[in-house]
Amino acid sequence: MFLSRLKINHFKNHSEADLSFNEKINCFVGDNGVGKTNLLDAIYYLSFTKSCFNAVDAQNIQHQRDFFALHGYYKNQDEVEDRVSCIQPRGKKKQFRFNKKDYDRLSDHIGKIPLVMISPYDRDLINDGSEVRRKYLDGVISQFDTFYLAGLLEYNKALQQRNTLLKQFAEHHYFDELSLKIWDEKLIQYGESLFKKRKAFFDEFNPLFSKYYHYLSQGKEEVEIVYKSTLQEKPLAELLNESVRRDLAVRYTTTGIHKDDLLLLINGYPVKKFGSQGQQKSFVIAIKLAQFEYMRQQKGFKPILLFDDIFDKLDENRVAQIVELVSEENFGQVFITDTQPSRIRAIFDKINIAHKIFEVTPEKIRELT
Structure with missing residues (x-):
């Protein structure tokens, strides 16, 4: 299973985004504070029905906005697509849907899209x-x-x-x-x-x-x-x-x-x-x-793997070792954040694996060619 597409509206510091991902490795690069971790948290939300970092749902709504919405499109081994949606209006109950159907209990969703986050x-x-x-x-x-x-x-x-x-x-x-x-x-x-x-x-x-x-x-x-x-x-x-x-x-x-x-x-x-x-x-x-x-x-099947701030306390050789490990067949889709695009590019120059790199700025998110 992998996340093929993510749509975001008014989630934390991101006004709007519509991103299509590689089924193997995807990297978010940019300065500290631009919202790279928030993108990982949006993906985390769609697996666990809640934020990894802020338990109060309403506090994840962008300032001066009335709601946030997250929509994830997942493909399984048979290329069947499932849509997971989380909509949180300010002052109202959170809506969480699987293929447009609301859950009676949020706990019923746990385990449908297994995910591991490293931060x-x-x-x-x-x-x-x-x-x-x-x-x-x-x-x-x-x-x-x-x-x-x-x-x-x-x-x-x-x-x-x-x-x-x-x-x-x-x-x-x-x-x-x-x-x-x-x-x-x-x-x-x-x-x-x-x-x-x-x-x-x-x-x-x-x-x-x-x-x-x-x-x-x-x-x-x-x-x-x-x-x-x-x-x-x-x-x-x-x-x-x-x-x-x-x-x-x-x-x-x-x-x-x-x-x-x-x-x-x-x-x-x-x-x-x-x-x-x-x-x-x-x-x-x-x-x-x-x-x-x-x-x-x-x-x-393979869970989704999120790496936040992968270089924290590790040297570049150790990070390259980890990236090479998760590029092996045992691992599936991986998301990585880092502050330096050149450092990420240097790793992929050495390791031949399908990947996408996205530059994150306060204004927009764009895919780097």
Whole structure:
């Protein structure tokens, strides 16, 4: 599957654009601040029904405009074209359509157009808290397992209800064990299933991750992602029972899969503390490339791959190495942003692969010949 055409109206800083893409590699070049990343975000929107960078849909409408509209035209292996549209009027509900038909639930669209985005913000996986890593993990699995996404939504609903009940107990100085057990059973039902799926995912994901990191680092370091969950120690029923007193004291649920985390290790030590900037960059790129290959295996076709600010913290030889890698048959359509057209041209002078280069300025986007 690849994106053959993208139409934009009043999205962020872009008033209007109608772009036709190469099915292999497409590059957006231009100065910082002209909207290269916004073009990638428009493509991201059409896969995930939301922005990668701004969760408030209305804030993605261009200033002084009443709406934004995104239309993507996708072709699959059989050359059948699908149209995906996202229209956000200011002050009204977002409209999201697949072949002109509105979705009843936006979550039904997740996974239809699998996509992997690599950006400087991926360093948050290393530097930020466990919530960022759990969100990433859930986002990956949800793209190929609709039952996982449905279970996660149910788990979070039950968690919210249980936390509300714990607060009521504390505020009104009473305790109703039967009421709490109702939500315990929901957490156990969905939490145990989600835990097993997360664990199974990492059993298959880690070898792919190690392979790509070794490629990027030329085998200089050993890396590992360790999935950490209290459910590895005891069943969730036991954990919830043991934590009741603590939960009552702090007024929220202190154990469960919503507390899971990932340990990111280089040579056995946390990459956050002991990895250089270049090693950390290679670490997150390897995670995303492994994600791409895993999703390709699960879906049976190639996701779209977005590279934002590809030269950040990497030398030109390493970037050329990555571009050469993604030009291979295992990879499909790729979008790249960079600030220097000459640097991108130099890479394609060395690597013979079909591509298009678009120059982005505040006024317009034009294809370079």
